[in-house]
Amino acid sequence: MYDHVADAIGAPDPIRLDAGLVCLRFESMKVVSALAAVRHLLDHGVVRPGATLLDSSSGIYAYALALACHRYGMRCHIVGSTTIDATLRAQLAILGATLEQMEPSDDLKLDQSRRVARVAEILAEHPDHHWMRQYHDRIHYLGYRAVAERLRAEVPGPLTLVGGVGSGASTGALAGVLREHAPDTRLVGVQPFGSVTFGSEHVADPDIIIAGIGSSIPFGNVSHTLYDTLHWTAFGAALSGSVELLRRHAVFAGLSSGAAHLAARWELRQDPTRTVVFIAADTGHRYADSVFARHAEAVPLDRLAPLQVSGTDRLALPWCRMDWRRRPAWGPASTGPPSTPGA
Structure with missing residues (x-):
């Protein structure tokens, strides 16, 4: 029996969808990361019970940190994105977390920059607050070890792991633990167009930059050398992946998750000798109107294929794939390596 609802929410469900394809489904993935991080800080005396934990979030991590603080008797303060909706605002308030939400903006880069600046102001005003630094502190890797060990025990190898890059903690931690036992484990990262992490900031998606898997600023928790392959998906392609995941497998x-599903099916097609596991990081409820109500727009996945590119300057909507080959970041903005001449 679980001692707190956060423990239940953080526990993933591996679901076999097809031969060679597994969905690692979370209700809210970052809960497992936040719980382990807060527990580690308390155990090592970095923070004391009742201290205020602070961070910036576009939504999922805000909920995760609020739950972890509720579980361990901490205070929680969130500098939130303009994208946080009324449902999450109510949950945060009832859980005892305080939220400062950015003013409405269509520019997510500006939204993110404002949040970072506000965190700095709060720390200057309240030096006793602890900044969780979800994008830069490797403490957020800790919670995924148990998840990786479960995968290793339940899913036959060799494995290809597919997931949104985001802060880098989930895919980085899972791949790192899996490779301790199976160095041939492949890691495939999924990015939105417009993200600086692997160099697509020059390609604009007119619909949306997919929150949670990309970034407008460099993240220290992303280890570029862990990734074998990258996929970039536009909103329409990701929508098709989400709708097909629900229609064919009843996974909401x-x-x-739709973007990862799309990439995972392609990777399985390229090498059916491997088991492909993709991460479904959260449920579809907050996308009911923006994605699932538009299900008639979904394109059958067998009609979609990525453009294979050799460099980030060749990226183009709606879907691209690139062999990264565990290379380091290129340049100060972590924008990825240059293209191969003549490719």
Whole structure:
């Protein structure tokens, strides 16, 4: 029996969808990360019970940190994105977390920059607050070890792991643990167009930058050398992946999960000798109107194929794939390596 609802929410469900294809489904993935991080801080005396934990979030991590603080008797303060909806605002308030939400903006880069600036102001005003630094502190890797060990025990190898890159903690931690026992484990990262992490900031998606799997600023928790392959998906392609995941397998998951589902099916087609596991990081409820109500727009996945590119300057909507080959970040903005001449 679980001692707190956060423990139940953080526990993933591996679901076999087809031969060689597994969905690692979370109700809210970052809960497992936040719980382990807060527990580690308390155990090592970095923070004391009742201290205020602070961070910036577009939504999922805000909920995760609020739950972890509720579980361990901490205070929680969130500088939130303009994208946080009324449902989450109510949950945060009832859980005892305080939220400062950015003013409405269509520019998510500006939204993110404002949040970072506000965190700095709060720390200057309240030096006793602890900044969780979900994008930069490797403490957020800790919670995924148990998840990786479960995968290793339940899912036959060799494995290919597919997931949104985001802060880098989930896919990075899972791949790192899996490779301790199976170095041939492949890691496939999924990015939205417009993200700086692997160099697509020059390609604009007119519909949306998929929240949670990309970034407008470099993240220290992303280890570029862990990734074998990258996929970039536009909103329409990710929508098709989400709708097909629900229609074919009854898994109701978010937009980043749809993008990972799309990429995972392609990777399985390229090498059917491997078991492909993709991460479904959250449920689809917050996408009911923006994605699932538009299910008639979904394109059958067998009609979609990625453009194979050799460099980030060749990226183009709606879907691209690139062999990254565990290379380091290129340049100060972590924008990825240059293209191969003549490719």
